[in-house]
Amino acid sequence: MTDLRERETADAVPGGVPGGIRSAGRAGRVGRSRRAGRTAAAWAWGLVGILALALLWEGYKFLAPADGVVIAGTRVLPRSTDLAMPHVWDMIARLAEPVTRSPSAQPLWLVVLLAALTTLGIAAAGWLVGVVVGIGLALVMQRWRIAEWGLLPWIVLSQTVPLIAFAPVVKSWGSRVEIGAFEWQDWMSVALIASYLAFFPIAVGALKGLQSPDRIHTELMQTYAAGYWQTLVKLRFPAAVPYLLPALRLGAANAVIGAVVAEVSTGLQGGIGRILIQFAGQASGDPAKAWGPIFGAIVLGLVAAGSVALLGAILKNYRRSEESA
Amino acid sequence: MKHSTRRGLAAGAFAVSAALLLSACAGGDSGDGGGNGATGGGEGDLTPVKLQLQWLPQGQFAGYFAAVENGYFEEEGLEVEIIPSGGDIVPQDALANGDVDYAIAWVPKVLGSIEQGANLTNIAQIFQRSGTLQVSWADSDISSVADFEGKKIGSWGFGNEWEIFAAMAAEGLDSSTVEIITQDFNMNAFLQGDIDAAQAMTYNEYAQLLETVDPDTGELYTPEDFNVISYEDTVGAMLQDAIWADTERLESDEEYQETTVAFLKAVIKGWAFARDNPEEASEITIAAGSGWGPSHELWMVNETNKLIWPAENGIGVIDEEAWNRTVEGALSAVNESGASPITEEPPASAWTNEYIERAIEELGDEVDTTGESFEPIEVTLNEGGN
Numbered sequence: 202m203t204d205l206r207e208r209e210t211a212d213a214v215p216g217g218v219p220g221g222i223r224s225a226g227r228a229g230r231v232g233r234s235r236r237a238g239r240t241a242a243a244w245a246w247g248l249v250g251i252l253a254l255a256l257l258w259e260g261y262k263f264l265a266p267a268d269g270v271v272i273a274g275t276r277v278l279p280r281s282t283d284l285a286m287p288h289v290w291d292m293i294a295r296l297a298e299p300v301t302r303s304p305s306a307q308p309l310w311l312v313v314l315l316a317a318l319t320t321l322g323i324a325a326a327g328w329l330v331g332v333v334v335g336i337g338l339a340l341v342m343q344r345w346r347i348a349e350w351g352l353l354p355w356i357v358l359s360q361t362v363p364l365i366a367f368a369p370v371v372k373s374w375g376s377r378v379e380i381g382a383f384e385w386q387d388w389m390s391v392a393l394i395a396s397y398l399a400f401f402p403i404a405v406g407a408l409k410g411l412q413s414p415d416r417i418h419t420e421l422m423q424t425y426a427a428g429y430w431q432t433l434v435k436l437r438f439p440a441a442v443p444y445l446l447p448a449l450r451l452g453a454a455n456a457v458i459g460a461v462v463a464e465v466s467t468g469l470q471g472g473i474g475r476i477l478i479q480f481a482g483q484a485s486g487d488p489a490k491a492w493g494p495i496f497g498a499i500v501l502g503l504v505a506a507g508s509v510a511l512l513g514a515i516l517k518n519y520r521r522s523e524e525s526a
Numbered sequence: 527m528k529h530s531t532r533r534g535l536a537a538g539a540f541a542v543s544a545a546l547l548l549s550a551c552a553g554g555d556s557g558d559g560g561g562n563g564a565t566g567g568g569e570g571d572l573t574p575v576k577l578q579l580q581w582l583p584q585g586q587f588a589g590y591f592a593a594v595e596n597g598y599f600e601e602e603g604l605e606v607e608i609i610p611s612g613g614d615i616v617p618q619d620a621l622a623n624g625d626v627d628y629a630i631a632w633v634p635k636v637l638g639s640i641e642q643g644a645n646l647t648n649i650a651q652i653f654q655r656s657g658t659l660q661v662s663w664a665d666s667d668i669s670s671v672a673d674f675e676g677k678k679i680g681s682w683g684f685g686n687e688w689e690i691f692a693a694m695a696a697e698g699l700d701s702s703t704v705e706i707i708t709q710d711f712n713m714n715a716f717l718q719g720d721i722d723a724a725q726a727m728t729y730n731e732y733a734q735l736l737e738t739v740d741p742d743t744g745e746l747y748t749p750e751d752f753n754v755i756s757y758e759d760t761v762g763a764m765l766q767d768a769i770w771a772d773t774e775r776l777e778s779d780e781e782y783q784e785t786t787v788a789f790l791k792a793v794i795k796g797w798a799f800a801r802d803n804p805e806e807a808s809e810i811t812i813a814a815g816s817g818w819g820p821s822h823e824l825w826m827v828n829e830t831n832k833l834i835w836p837a838e839n840g841i842g843v844i845d846e847e848a849w850n851r852t853v854e855g856a857l858s859a860v861n862e863s864g865a866s867p868i869t870e871e872p873p874a875s876a877w878t879n880e881y882i883e884r885a886i887e888e889l890g891d892e893v894d895t896t897g898e899s900f901e902p903i904e905v906t907l908n909e910g911g912n
Contacts, residue, residue: 302820483819486909487911
């Protein structure tokens with residue numbers, strides 16, 4: 202069973218060498234411990250990177266003048282005061298303290314985490330919609346050349362609409378949608394805006410991927426008397442994977458940005474965008490607090506991109522090389 | 527064999543993250559429900575009403591949250607959903623679009639929208655006084671509006687700047703000499719010297735200054751560190767938080783008229799509660815989703831009370847003189863690029879005392895609607911507003 206599938210896969214991938222995967226598998230078995238070592242090294246380097254950043258921050262704070270560097274009336278380097286750049290340890294310590302003195306207040310890190318999870322959920326919903334719409338559009342454009350000519354310019358044009366103009370309109374439409382028992386929730390407006398940003402790279406990447414098989418492969422499918430659907434499943438989709446994965450990752454990052462900005466824009470309660478502006482308003486008296494949600498947003502982006510890496514693990518067999526979208 | 531385990535692992539991990547995402551979604555939902563304070567009591571005969579605020583939940587709107595929390599709206603047969611605003615939600619636009627039933631907004635901003643075709647009516651002038659300040663350092667040479675020329679003046683923009691220009695116009699100053707710097711959500715630009723005189727609301731940004739540590743002394747800034755110019759003392763003062771309704775529905779929809787009176791009755795009770803119980807009102811606001819620390823929130827409720835109470839003619843009643851002064855200010859104000867908020871007088875339909883007076887009359891002796899004996903409390907701000 203495994204053998205058969207492997208052979209199919211190898212055949213389907215353009216330029217695939219039959220048996221290549223099997224030998225790669227054998228090599229993988231031998232190199233398991235080496236791979237574990239490499240993973241550990243990757244994490245270690247990641248930590249070193251964070252430490253280097255913290256050192257750079259503190260080093261700049263120590264060395265740079267308090268008012269930054271101003272050349273000809275333009276500030277080229279930022280101020281290094283505690284107000285503009287709180288100490289790393291202050292920001293970390295602030296995360297452990299309660300949000301406010303109120304007896305019901307939770308620690309800041311927990312508030313940020315809960316908000317980040319809410320935003321992640323909204324972004325994920327938006328990303329899924331973006332995936333469905335993006336791949337759907339790519340299929341239509343691949344199938345009919347005229348659809349590509351007609352649709353692609355609009356897809357590109359759609360991304361030039363400024364989000365701040367778009368967000369209130371979506372919210373306004375949403376507040377009027379009510380179909381039977383289904384009532385449009387505010388978070389759906391945010392998810393919709395996230396999907397609006399997410400579908401673009403996916404549509405473009407998927408189209409490029411679906412069009413990537415060489416003529417020789419499509420003609421081979423024709424000699425097999427394979428129909429459109431068979432060609433799609435056996436040839437085009439597997440060939441599209443190397444294009445699709447980076448597009449999906451871009452889409453995930455876009456969905457997170459879209460969700461955060463749309464939260465700020467529409468004032469949705471519960472997400473990271475909301476506490477971002479809420480705590481920014483408190484940054485004069487409590488400068489370290491405002492950095493909590495910023496760290497949350499960074500972690501959020503990493504988690505979103507990391508989730509797509511999981512997809513990559515599932516589709517490992519098809520990932521011969523990754524093209525940039 | 528090995529492939530299937532790897533695939534199984536990957537699928538498992540994916541399922542876990544998917545479950546996490548879904549639960550996060552559910553969390554967001556329940557957070558929403560709690561924040562809006564919507565009552566899920568299942569009483570079918572309550573009239574649903576949506577109220578659009580002009581910013582995030584905070585003490586500035588304590589009376590509305592108190593009215594929800596204490597069931598004043600329900601007593602009047604209403605189920606009110608309070609909708610906070612975000613960066614790009616303009617309350618009068620949401621009202622004009624029919625997304626909400628009532629909106630809270632400043633008068634000069636809405637006058638601009640009315641001139642551009644929005645059909646809105648001020649039904650209750652909740653804030654009787656202007657709460658806008660312009661704050662400069664005590665050792666600076668800015669101590670009155672007359673000193674503004676040639677200075678870097680801070681403002682949040684989006685219609686919050688018209689009091690500055692109206693006050694300057696009244697002094698005969700040239701607004702094109704002023705450099706308007708758009709302010710952020712906090713006072714850092716002022717504290718770092720990018721702005722000579724920053725805009726501040728008595729109930730919010732001024733408190734932000736007083737809860738910030740002075741790096742020179744290691745203690746909190748005090749009122750002595752600043753020059754405070756209050757627009758309420760200038761000709762530029764304009765009417766601020768008012769409740770706006772849809773003019774057409776007010777004219778033609780009898781049910782909406784009744785709802786309006788009922789709504790205003792509950793709002794009056796809410797603000798009377800905030801006046802008499804500022805501590806509880808600030809706790810209610812925090813529970814409704816305000817992110818300020820307790821001392822900042824209490825300061826905000828207390829300062830907001832000062833803008834509302836005492837109300838000689840009764841809370842919410844529009845003083846024609848103050849209205850005219852706002853209109854004149856808006857007509858005379860010219861910003862640094864030569865624009866004015868309005869160019870002609872607003873229509874007569876832009877305000878009415880009909881509904882607020884009916885609400886006050888129907889409440890009778892049940893509630894003190896003038897607050898003649900109102901005395902603000904003393905609030906001590908802690909560092910960071912905590």
